[in-house]
Structures are given as C-alpha cells and as structure tokens.
Amino acid sequence: MNLGRKIYCRVFQRVFWMALPFLPYRNPKLRQSLGQIPDILQEEKKRKPLVVTDQNLVKVGAVKPLLDILDTAGVKYALFDKAFPNPTTQLAREGAAFYRRHGCDSLIAFGGGSPMDLAKGIGVGVVRPRTPLEKMGGILKVWRKLPLLIAIPTTAGTGSETTLAAVLIEEKSRHKFAINDFPLIPRYAVLDPVTIHTLPASLAATTGLDALTHAVEAYIGNSTTKETRADAKWAVKLIFENLDGAVNHTSTQAEAAMLEASHYAGRAFTRSYVGYIHAVSHSLSGQYNLPHGWTNAVLLPLVLRRYGKAAWRKLGELAICAGLGKEWESRRSLAEKFISAIEEMNRKYGIPDKIEAIRREDIPQLAVYADKEANPLYPVPVLWDAGELEKIYEEVAL
Numbered sequence: 001m002n003l004g005r006k007i008y009c010r011v012f013q014r015v016f017w018m019a020l021p022f023l024p025y026r027n028p029k030l031r032q033s034l035g036q037i038p039d040i041l042q043e044e045k046k047r048k049p050l051v052v053t054d055q056n057l058v059k060v061g062a063v064k065p066l067l068d069i070l071d072t073a074g075v076k077y078a079l080f081d082k083a084f085p086n087p088t089t090q091l092a093r094e095g096a097a098f099y100r101r102h103g104c105d106s107l108i109a110f111g112g113g114s115p116m117d118l119a120k121g122i123g124v125g126v127v128r129p130r131t132p133l134e135k136m137g138g139i140l141k142v143w144r145k146l147p148l149l150i151a152i153p154t155t156a157g158t159g160s161e162t163t164l165a166a167v168l169i170e171e172k173s174r175h176k177f178a179i180n181d182f183p184l185i186p187r188y189a190v191l192d193p194v195t196i197h198t199l200p201a202s203l204a205a206t207t208g209l210d211a212l213t214h215a216v217e218a219y220i221g222n223s224t225t226k227e228t229r230a231d232a233k234w235a236v237k238l239i240f241e242n243l244d245g246a247v248n249h250t251s252t253q254a255e256a257a258m259l260e261a262s263h264y265a266g267r268a269f270t271r272s273y274v275g276y277i278h279a280v281s282h283s284l285s286g287q288y289n290l291p292h293g294w295t296n297a298v299l300l301p302l303v304l305r306r307y308g309k310a311a312w313r314k315l316g317e318l319a320i321c322a323g324l325g326k327e328w329e330s331r332r333s334l335a336e337k338f339i340s341a342i343e344e345m346n347r348k349y350g351i352p353d354k355i356e357a358i359r360r361e362d363i364p365q366l367a368v369y370a371d372k373e374a375n376p377l378y379p380v381p382v383l384w385d386a387g388e389l390e391k392i393y394e395e396v397a398l
C-alpha cells in the first residue's frame with residue numbers, strides 16, 4: 001500500500017478509536033435460559049414477536065423448545081423460517097413485509113449467524129422501508145431505533161448476539177457486505193447450552209474457530225481498549241480450554257463456556273473490529289457460498305503468519321493466556337506456538353489449508369472486495385492493498 005493511503009487509513013482508524021468512549025455501544029442484557037423469554041416480552045410490553053430462524057432448525061426440532069415455551073406462556077408469535085447461509089437483501093425485505101403483514105412488534109432471532117443477520121436486516125427493513133438495504137452497507141447509516149431484538153445463538157461462534165453488524169449478500173452481484181450501526185445491537189442475548197447440545201461436531205468446530213478469529217483479530221488490531229483486550233483474552237482462554245469438550249459434547253459446562261467465549265469475542269470485535277481474515281473470508285464465502293467459520297479457520301494461521309513481526313508481541317500474549325507458553329519465552333517463539341496450535345486444531349477438526357473452490361480468474365475482484373471492506377476501517381497490524389491481498393488468495397488456492 002502506498003504511503004499516502006497508509007497515512008489515511010491510520011488517521012481514520014485513530015479517529016474511530018478516539019471516538020470509542022463517546023459512541024453508544026451497549027451490551028445486550030444476558031439471560032441463561034429460554035424459559036426467561038416470555039418474561040422479557042412481558043417486561044418490554046411486547047405482544048407478538050416474529051421468530052426468525054431457518055428451515056433446518058425447524059426440521060431437526062431445535063426450535064421446538066422455544067415455540068413450546070411461547071405457546072405455554074400464551075405468547076402469540078409469527079414464524080419466519082426462511083433463513084439460509086449467507087442471507088440476501090431480498091430475503092430481508094421479504095421478512096420485513098412478513099413482519100408488517102402479521103402485525104409483529106418485536107423480533108426473536110434463533111440460530112447461528114445467518115438467522116441473526118437476517119433478523120437484523122429485517123429490523124432495518126422495518127424501520128427504513130424506503131431505503132434499499134444495499135445502500136446501508138458501511139457504518140452509521142441506519143439511524144433509527146429497531147424493534148426489540150432478542151437473540152438466541154444456536155452455535156457458539158458468531159457472537160452476532162452482541163454485535164452491531166448484519167452481514168448480507170446483494171443477490172445479483174453476490175457481493176457480501178455489512179450494515180453496521182448501534183441500533184442493530186440486540187437488546188437481549190439468551191445463552192442457553194440446550195441450544196448447542198446437538199450441534200454436529202464439524203459445525204461446533206468451525207463456529208468455535210470463528211469465535212477464536214474474532215478474539216484474535218480484535219486483540220492484535222490497533223484499536224483495542226482495556227475492556228476489549230480483557231474480553232478477547234478471556235474468550236481465547238475459554239476456547240482453548242473448552243472447544244474440544246463442546247465439539248464432542250462431553251459436558252454442558254464446556255458448551256456453556258463456548259457460548260460465553262463466543263459472546264465475549266463478539267464484545268471484543270464489535271468495538272475493536274476484525275481484520276483481513278474476515279475481509280478475505282467474506283469475499284470467499286460470498287462468491288462461493290462457503291461457510292464463514294470454515295473459511296476463517298483456513299485463513300487464520302496463514303494470515304497471522306503473514307503479519308510477521310508486527311503481530312508477535314500480541315500473539316505471544318495470547319499464547320500465554322491459552323496456556324501454550326511462559327512469560328520468559330521470546331515473542332517470536334510464543335507467536336509461533338500460538339499459530340502452530342491453531343494449525344493443530346485445524347488438522348484435528350479436518351479443516352484443510354487450501355480452498356479448492358477458488359478460481360484464479362476471480363482473485364483480482366475478490367481482493368478488491370476485501371480491500372474495500374477492510375481499508376480504511378480495520379485497524380490491522382500491517383496494511384495491505386488489493387494487490388497485496390491477492391497474495392493471500394494465491395497462497396490458499398489449490
């Protein structure tokens with residue numbers, strides 16, 4: 001990246017960092033059980049939520065406990081179960097029309113990242129019916145209070161229940177973009193381990209590695225605060241201690257710990273941002289419909305190694321908090337231990353180090369998307385432009 005643009009990026013990031021204490025970030029109120037949802041609705045004086053989920057969660061019966069709780073409490077609701085991986089702006093518009101048609105006054109998002117993103121997109125569509133959603137990509141473009149949103153994650157990974165982002169796809173171009181604004185932060189997050197108890201091992205692993213990517217990217221970036229550093233470290237520690245247990249469902253405690261880790265990683269990155277792993281990952285999953293956590297996991301060790309010396313100190317600190325090394329070891333060796341431990345996790349969970357779907361001719365455009373998403377916003381340890389980002393795609397392509 002040329003010097004002029006580098007200066008622009010760093011000044012932009014510094015201004016955002018300085019503005020952090022003045023921005024209306026808030027944490028969702030936490031609840032630990034699905035059984036508390038009717039009380040939340042009553043307290044908030046809501047009479048008809050729209051439950052946003054996906055067909056698969058309905059089919060496998062995962063959403064039934066929630067619907068039973070609502071039925072037993074006599075809560076009327078409408079069900080929009082059309083979420084699919086990488087939801088589109090068209091689907092969010094359809095959901096907003098469904099919300100209005102059924103006279104809903106609140107939203108319950110039940111699922112992984114996709115139903116959460118969709119529910120937020122629907123919320124935006126409800127309060128901004130005249131503005132196309134794709135025009136709200138970027139930051140601070142919504143400026144309206146969204147309907148009450150209760151988020152129930154059914155994977156321990158996205159942290160979407162605490163973030164201000166909705167990631168959607170513009171259907172024609174397949175361009176993945178994010179709407180970022182404070183009203184999108186859910187009011188409540190319900191972290192009930194029951195919801196991840198039957199998660200297939202591969203999904204538990206890739207979503208857990210997504211959470212790890214959030215914590216790592218937030219921590220090694222230049223826009224951290226005391227709180228986000230503590231949140232990210234706590235998440236990393238919990239993930240290294242509990243991911244195996246949650247993947248193999250050996251204990252409810254490990255599942256609860258992974259939900260907590262995902263939540264704290266979400267808190268860290270919603271304030272301190274992610275980095276090039278997410279920017280590259282978004283372009284790939286948008287273009288080839290690949291699962292977000294999986295592409296992140298493939299890219300994570302590779303990009304961390306490419307950052308080189310600039311990330312050693314912070315990666316070393318994370319290595320210590322993951323129990324991989326001791327204070328007195330060199331930063332370089334600690335950073336290498338951390339990256340190697342991630343590679344080892346990838347091997348254990350069957351995650352490859354190459355992405356077969358990448359077509360070489362797509363790389364320049366994908367790199368432009370990643371550049372556009374990351375620069376100047378993401379406070380990454382080393383700045384790369386589209387040309388430099390192309391090297392990551394080249395390295396990961398077969």
Ligand SMILES: [Fe+2]
Nearest residue numbers: 158210214292
């Ligand atoms: Fe992510």
